[in-house]
Amino acid sequence: MTTLYIDADACPVKAEAERVATRHKVPMKVVSNGGLRPSQNPLVETVIVPEGPDIADMWIADRAGPGDVVITGDIPLAAKCVEAGARVLKHNGEALTQANIGNVLATRDLMSDLRAADPFRQGGGKGFTKADRSRFLDALERELRAAKR
Known part of the structure; x- marks a missing residue:
């Protein structure tokens, strides 16, 4: 049976995920x-x-597996879940898969090194937009349908 896991710390799409999970009658664990x-609900x-x-991340990684969907912005957690066979989405709807998780993890590590090398580097990621929210809803709908097959 499919379970939807939400890495809830700093997750901007908890309410949207709950609506989609409810429509599909999928249990959701908000960690x-x-x-x-x-x-x-x-x-x-x-x-x-x-x-x-990383206690919440470890809790999710220990339980998520084939047929499950995980929502997280934490790339190391995403890598563990992808490796375990779960479907993973970032908050903006970007799917993290076997095909792209290596590059995403390498980019994260590179950016972390760049930030550490330049303590005056300002700025962070771009803001979360309505388009991101919409992409997330579409992607979650697709992933839950695929996971239930």
């Missing part, structure tokens, strides 16, 4: 180390893990 308001389970670096 964080606290600070979230639990959903009243019986399909949604809020999982609170202990404080600590």
